Amino acid sequence: MSDLRDLYQEVILDHSKRPRNFHAIDGAELAKGHNPLCGDRVTVFVKVVDGVIADVGFQGDGCAISKASASLMTEAVKGKRADEARHLFTLFHDVCTRDDVEDPEGELEKLEVFSGVREYPVRVKCATLPWHTLVAALDHKPDTIKTE
Amino acid sequence: MTLDLARIRADFPALGQDMYGKHLTFLDSAASAQKPRPVLDALRSFYEFEYANVHRGVYWLSQRATERYEQSRAKVRAFLNAARDEEIVFVRGATEGINLVAQSWGRAFLQPGDEVVISAMEHHSNIVPWQMLRDERGIVLRIAPITDDGDLDLAATASLIGPRTKLVAIAHVANALGTILPVREVVAMARKVGAKVLVDGCQAVPHMAVDVRDLDVDFYVFSGHKLYGPTGIGILYARHEHLVAMPPWQGGGDMIRSVTFEKTEYADPPAKFEAGTPHIAGAVGLGAAIDYVQAIGFDAIVAHERDLMTYATERLGRINSLRIIGTSKTKSSVISFTLAGVHPHDIGTILDREGIAIRAGHHCAQPVMDRFEVAATARASFGIHNGRDDVDALVAGITKVLEIFA
Numbered sequence: 001m002s003d004l005r006d007l008y009q010e011v012i013l014d015h016s017k018r019p020r021n022f023h024a025i026d027g028a029e030l031a032k033g034h035n036p037l038c039g040d041r042v043t044v045f046v047k048v049v050d051g052v053i054a055d056v057g058f059q060g061d062g063c064a065i066s067k068a069s070a071s072l073m074t075e076a077v078k079g080k081r082a083d084e085a086r087h088l089f090t091l092f093h094d095v096c097t098r099d100d101v102e103d104p105e106g107e108l109e110k111l112e113v114f115s116g117v118r119e120y121p122v123r124v125k126c127a128t129l130p131w132h133t134l135v136a137a138l139d140h141k142p143d144t145i146k147t148e
Numbered sequence: 149m150t151l152d153l154a155r156i157r158a159d160f161p162a163l164g165q166d167m168y169g170k171h172l173t174f175l176d177s178a179a180s181a182q183k184p185r186p187v188l189d190a191l192r193s194f195y196e197f198e199y200a201n202v203h204r205g206v207y208w209l210s211q212r213a214t215e216r217y218e219q220s221r222a223k224v225r226a227f228l229n230a231a232r233d234e235e236i237v238f239v240r241g242a243t244e245g246i247n248l249v250a251q252s253w254g255r256a257f258l259q260p261g262d263e264v265v266i267s268a269m270e271h272h273s274n275i276v277p278w279q280m281l282r283d284e285r286g287i288v289l290r291i292a293p294i295t296d297d298g299d300l301d302l303a304a305t306a307s308l309i310g311p312r313t314k315l316v317a318i319a320h321v322a323n324a325l326g327t328i329l330p331v332r333e334v335v336a337m338a339r340k341v342g343a344k345v346l347v348d349g350c351q352a353v354p355h356m357a358v359d360v361r362d363l364d365v366d367f368y369v370f371s372g373h374k375l376y377g378p379t380g381i382g383i384l385y386a387r388h389e390h391l392v393a394m395p396p397w398q399g400g401g402d403m404i405r406s407v408t409f410e411k412t413e414y415a416d417p418p419a420k421f422e423a424g425t426p427h428i429a430g431a432v433g434l435g436a437a438i439d440y441v442q443a444i445g446f447d448a449i450v451a452h453e454r455d456l457m458t459y460a461t462e463r464l465g466r467i468n469s470l471r472i473i474g475t476s477k478t479k480s481s482v483i484s485f486t487l488a489g490v491h492p493h494d495i496g497t498i499l500d501r502e503g504i505a506i507r508a509g510h511h512c513a514q515p516v517m518d519r520f521e522v523a524a525t526a527r528a529s530f531g532i533h534n535g536r537d538d539v540d541a542l543v544a545g546i547t548k549v550l551e552i553f554a
C-alpha cells in the first residue's frame with residue numbers, strides 16, 4: 001500500500017476534499033477542460049493584470065487527482081507572471097511523466113507531490129488537465145480542451 | 149447443477165498471474181472476457197494445421213478451413229437456436245452488426261418520419277448508428293425511459309411504440325446497470341404495430357441460454373470477445389427473409405455470384421454480407437468458446453452467477469457509503485456502484501494496486517450516467533471463473549479505498 005500512498009499523499013487528499021480557490025471569478029478569462037476517459041470536468045478562471053495572475057479559481061467535478069491538481073495549481077500560480085506559470089506547467093508536466101527530471105531550484109514546491117503519478121500512466125491526464133485548461137484560458141481559448 | 153470452479157479457473161491462464169505482487173482478481177468480464185485454454189488451443193492449432201483462405205481454394209487446406217469456418221457458423225446457429233445456418237452472419241462484433249442493420253436494412257426500409265425506439269440504457273453502439281441514420285434519412289429516434297431502479301419503464305415504452313414505429317432496438321442485458329430487459333414484452337408491443345425488433349445480446353450470451361426463435365426477434369447481435377472468444381469476431385443473427393430482402397452493405401470478394409463491369413449479381417445470405425476475407429480464425433475460436441460454455445452448461449452458469457450476484461449485492465450493500473446504481477430485481481452479472489466522496493477513477497486505481505481489475509467510467513453509456521446523475525461509476529462484472537472469494541477481495545479493496553479517503 002506504500003506505493004498507493006505515493007499517489008494519494010495527504011496533501012493531495014486534503015486538496016481534493018477541501019479544494020482552494022474553488023469558485024468562479026466574475027469577468028475573468030475562462031476555459032473548460034474535459035477528460036472523456038473518466039469524465040473529469042474543470043473550468044479555470046484567470047484574471048491577468050499587467051502580465052501577472054492577479055486571481056485564479058476553478059470549478060468542476062472530477063477525481064481526487066484532478067481536483068487536487070487544480071487546487072494546488074491555483075495556489076502555485078497566483079501572483080506569478082503568466083510566463084512563469086507556463087514555465088511551471090512545463091516542469092510539472094515533466095515531473096508527472098518522466099523520472100529523469102530534476103527540479104534543482106525547487107520551483108515546484110508543493111506540486112512535487114504529483115511526481116507519484118508517473119507510476120500511474122492512465123492518471124497523468126487527470127493531473128495535467130487543469131494545467132492545460134489554465135494555459136487555454138491564458139491563451140484566450142475558451143473552447144473545451146480535451147485530453148484525447 | 150454446480151460448476152467446478154477450480155477446474156474452470158485452471159482453464160484461464162491469465163488468472164494465474166499476479167498484479168503488483170498480488171493475486172489477480174478479474175472483475176471486468178463485461179468489458180471483455182479472459183480466454184480459456186480450449187479457445188487459445190483452437191486458435192493455435194487452426195493456424196498451425198488447418199489454415200488457408202475460405203471459399204476459394206480447391207486444395208485440401210482451403211477446404212478444411214472452409215469446413216471449420218462453416219462448422220462454427222452451425223455452432224452459433226445451434227447456440228442461438230436459429231432456424232438455419234444462413235441466418236448467421238459473421239461480423240466484427242456487436243457494433244458492426246448494429247451498423248450493418250442500420251445501414252442496410254435501415255436505409256432500404258426506413259422512410260423519413262419512421263420511428264426507431266431504443267431504451268435509455270443502451271450502449272453507445274446501439275445509439276449512434278441510429279442517430280447517424282436519423283441525420284441522413286430523417287427518421288425519428290425515440291427513447292424509452294428507465295425507472296429509478298434501472299428497469300425499462302414498460303408503460304412509457306408501450307406508449308412510445310405506435311403506428312410509426314418500424315424498429316425497436318434494445319439491449320438484452322444493459323451493460324452499465326446489469327438489468328435484464330423484458331424482451332418478450334417488448335417484442336409483443338412491437339408485433340402489435342408491425343415493428344421489427346433488434347436485440348443487442350452482448351451482455352446476455354455469456355450468462356444465459358438465448359433462443360432467438362423463442363424470443364421471436366428479427367435481429368440479434370453479440371460480440372465473441374465477451375463470450376470468452378477472440379476479439380474481432382461477432383454475430384449478426386437475422387431472419388432469413390430479412391437477409392434476403394436487405395441490400396448488401398459492403399462490396400467486395402466473397403459476397404458476389406458473378407461480376408462484370410456492367411452488372412454484379414450478389415451471393416445469397418450470409419455470404420452477401422461477408423465481403424472480403426473474414427476473420428476465419430476468429431470464427432473458429434468463437435466456435436471453441438461456444439463449445440466451452442456449453443460443456444459447462446447454462447444451468448450451472450446461471451445458478452453459479454446468481455449466487456455470486458446475491459452474495460455480492462448483499463456484501464456491497466453493507467458498505468454504508470456505497471450506492472449501487474441499477475437495482476432491478478432482474479439483473480445479470482454486473483454491479484455498478486459509487487462511493488460517497490470518492491471518484492470511480494480513484495476507486496479503480498486503488499483497487500488495481502490490490503490486483504483487482506474493475507471498470508471505472510461511463511461504460512459507453514453516458515445517457516445512463518446522466519439519468520442517475522453521476523459522472524461515472526465503478527463496475528464489477530462477473531464471468532464463469534469468478535467466485536465468492538473474488539467478491540471478498542473486492543470488499544476488502546473497497547475497505548482500503550475508504551481507509552485512504554477517510
Ligand SMILES: Cc1ncc(COP(=O)(O)O)c(C=O)c1O
Nearest residue numbers: 241242243271273323348350371
Ligand atoms: C451492451 C453492449 N452492446 C454493445 C457493445 C459493443 O461491443 P463491441 O465493442 O464488441 O462491438 C458492448 C460492449 O461494450 C455492450 O456491452
